[in-house]
Amino acid sequence: MKITAPILNINNLSLSHIMCGIFGYIGNKTNAQNIVLDGLRSLEYRGYDSWGIASLLNSGKITVTKNTGKIGNIKLESTFNSNQALGHTRWATHGGVTVRNAHPHLDCKHNLALIHNGIIENYESLKKKLIKDGHVFRSETDSETAVHLIEEYLKTDSLENAVFKAFNQFEGLNAIIVLDASSRSFAAAKNGSPLVIGQGNGENFLASDAHAILPYTNKIYFMDDSELVTINNKAIRVVKLKDKSVKKHKFQIINWKIKKAEKGSLPHFMLKEIYDQKEVLDYINRHQSEDIIKYARLISESFGSYLVGCGSAAYACLAGTYIFSRIAKKHINFSVASEFGYLVDFLTPKSLVIGLSQSGETIDLLDALKKAKEKKAVISSMVNVLGSTLYRYSDHKLLLNAGLERAVVSTKAFTAKLAYLLLIAFQISGRLRQGKKELSLAIKELDAIFNAEFLSGLKNIVNRIYNKEHLYIIGRGVSYPIALETAMKIKEASYIHAEGFAGGELKHGVIALIEKGTPCIAFVPNDETYFDTLSGVMEIKARGGYMIGIGYKNNNVFDEFINTQDCKSASVIPNVIIGQLLGYYLSVRRGLDPDKPRNLAKSVTVK
Numbered sequence: 001m002k003i004t005a006p007i008l009n010i011n012n013l014s015l016s017h018i019m020c021g022i023f024g025y026i027g028n029k030t031n032a033q034n035i036v037l038d039g040l041r042s043l044e045y046r047g048y049d050s051w052g053i054a055s056l057l058n059s060g061k062i063t064v065t066k067n068t069g070k071i072g073n074i075k076l077e078s079t080f081n082s083n084q085a086l087g088h089t090r091w092a093t094h095g096g097v098t099v100r101n102a103h104p105h106l107d108c109k110h111n112l113a114l115i116h117n118g119i120i121e122n123y124e125s126l127k128k129k130l131i132k133d134g135h136v137f138r139s140e141t142d143s144e145t146a147v148h149l150i151e152e153y154l155k156t157d158s159l160e161n162a163v164f165k166a167f168n169q170f171e172g173l174n175a176i177i178v179l180d181a182s183s184r185s186f187a188a189a190k191n192g193s194p195l196v197i198g199q200g201n202g203e204n205f206l207a208s209d210a211h212a213i214l215p216y217t218n219k220i221y222f223m224d225d226s227e228l229v230t231i232n233n234k235a236i237r238v239v240k241l242k243d244k245s246v247k248k249h250k251f252q253i254i255n256w257k258i259k260k261a262e263k264g265s266l267p268h269f270m271l272k273e274i275y276d277q278k279e280v281l282d283y284i285n286r287h288q289s290e291d292i293i294k295y296a297r298l299i300s301e302s303f304g305s306y307l308v309g310c311g312s313a314a315y316a317c318l319a320g321t322y323i324f325s326r327i328a329k330k331h332i333n334f335s336v337a338s339e340f341g342y343l344v345d346f347l348t349p350k351s352l353v354i355g356l357s358q359s360g361e362t363i364d365l366l367d368a369l370k371k372a373k374e375k376k377a378v379i380s381s382m383v384n385v386l387g388s389t390l391y392r393y394s395d396h397k398l399l400l401n402a403g404l405e406r407a408v409v410s411t412k413a414f415t416a417k418l419a420y421l422l423l424i425a426f427q428i429s430g431r432l433r434q435g436k437k438e439l440s441l442a443i444k445e446l447d448a449i450f451n452a453e454f455l456s457g458l459k460n461i462v463n464r465i466y467n468k469e470h471l472y473i474i475g476r477g478v479s480y481p482i483a484l485e486t487a488m489k490i491k492e493a494s495y496i497h498a499e500g501f502a503g504g505e506l507k508h509g510v511i512a513l514i515e516k517g518t519p520c521i522a523f524v525p526n527d528e529t530y531f532d533t534l535s536g537v538m539e540i541k542a543r544g545g546y547m548i549g550i551g552y553k554n555n556n557v558f559d560e561f562i563n564t565q566d567c568k569s570a571s572v573i574p575n576v577i578i579g580q581l582l583g584y585y586l587s588v589r590r591g592l593d594p595d596k597p598r599n600l601a602k603s604v605t606v607k
């Protein structure tokens with residue numbers, strides 16, 4: 001696939017602070033509110049505390065619909081026509097999750113509607129002054145300050161000037177879109193949070209993610225930081241926030257093949273994405289040799305490589321250190337991204353820093369890479385979202401090709417990372433063909449796992465442990481990050497307190513937590529860790545733990561055993577997929593929604 005994503009000016013790399021989805025439409029269609037609702041649905045993974053849409057009516061009035069909770073299957077009444085609307089899905093920071101605090105926010109005269117991503121750090125002083133000047137606030141948010149400040153400047157200025165003056169007063173990293181009923185136009189400004197503009201035929205779109213716009217147009221402009229855009233259905237004007245000089249903006253034709261994520265007859269995206277893994281891994285194994293060879297060369301030629309990521313991506317990085325050591329006989333460093341900034345002193349221009357990420361928008365990772373860039377290190381990424389900030393920021397990139405992930409709990413992007421790391425390590429050791437053979441074993445093993453009888457065995461185990469409060473998971477070697485990742489899936493999806501440990505660490509403290517009946521999972525693949533892990537299992541068993549083994553060979557110490565074939569170095573893949581399935585079934589058994597766990601968002605852009 002040919003990729004035409006713009007290069008990001010590194011001086012303009014901003015670090016956004018809040019995870020919301022925003023979408024705006026202006027054009028010749030008369031159901032703007034429904035177009036925005038559809039756009040928000042595809043962005044809901046960015047935040048799902050509450051949502052709202054403001055539509056401009058033919059009469060010049062703005063009408064607002066807001067709600068707490070997820071958008072779900074809601075349909076908007078079509079009792080009015082509108083060809084300009086904007087909407088927002090919220091992940092609350094300032095002010096609780098209430099209808100009042102949901103965006104859009106209106107000015108005093110209901111002539112402006114505004115949506116905001118970010119935190120206006122100096123909002124309290126601005127708000128105080130605005131209240132003194134007679135403005136009436138209706139929410140507890142920092143965001144509402146923006147709409148009143150713009151209203152104030154609009155008394156004497158054009159929309160562009162008003163937004164220019166207001167936005168330049170905000171401290172922090174922010175992105176706003178304001179709908180102005182009088183001029184029937186939008187103004188948007190950003191200094192943080194991605195903002196993308198799409199130009200269609202007699203219509204324009206704004207969104208926080210290009211994929212939300214691509215169903216309508218592939219003519220895309222990725223706004224840089226410190227830019228202000230004014231848009232009506234005919235014209236788009238971009239100026240710099242520094243001095244209001246006009247920027248000649250260029251639209252890119254984006255030829256991404258976005259496969260619409262549909263869960264079909266399956267009850268959840270998480271399950272659908274777990275099943276997708278067979279196809280994803282097969283694609284990587286068959287078609288990605290060129291990228292793998294290039295990336296292997298990059299790592300081989302660098303003087304010190306560092307794998308950096310957050311959450312599940314960090315566990316993939318940690319797995320990478322074991323994979324590279326064992327297969328490529330190469331040392332590669334690892335740090336969770338939020339800690340990497342404290343470790344950069346030893347980086348040189350010859351260092352290679354590899355960011356792993358599904359979304360490509362994770363603030364801690366972008367922040368870490370920015371610090372590495374300041375040290376002139378080479379930045380590369382393995383990222384799933386084409387055109388994301390990380391993708392555009394990297395000197396070298398490798399697309400994960402896992403397809404759109406809709407469930408907040410990441411699954412297929414994780415195993416795609418593992419597959420690439422395995423194949424790159426094999427390529428470095430001159431044995432790519434062997435790597436592919438081993439990966440094929442894992443892909444074949446997925447047929448056995450996604451089989452009804454096997455899954456019903458997993459569900460039986462889940463029935464026996466779903467009401468437990470704590471669960472511990474052990475593994476050694478590369479199964480240690482797999483234990484961490486399994487714990488993460490279980491925590492996120494089922495809210496059971498699950499902790500993963502290096503098997504050897506058990507006796508250094510954790511074993512104090514084991515009581516009669518405490519469920520524990522042990523990964524026991526056919527590798528050098530088998531017997532050592534088994535001794536840990538015996539120690540847990542001796543203290544009354546309820547032992548669940550996952551591996552190639554049963555042992556009578558296990559109370560339950562989940563059998564997976566030996567897939568050599570690729571055994572990590574079926575093993576972690578069993579961890580994902582346990583997380584999924586535990587969630588469903590506990591009556592939860594595995595696609596949208598509480599307090600989480602898909603794209604973590606909060607520091």
Ligand code: AGP
Pocket residue numbers: 310311312313356357358359360361362365408409410411488492602603604
């Ligand atoms: C995974 O299930 C989590 N939701 C989370 O840990 C995630 O992996 C992390 O936030 C990093 O996200 P990224 O891959 O998009 O950078």
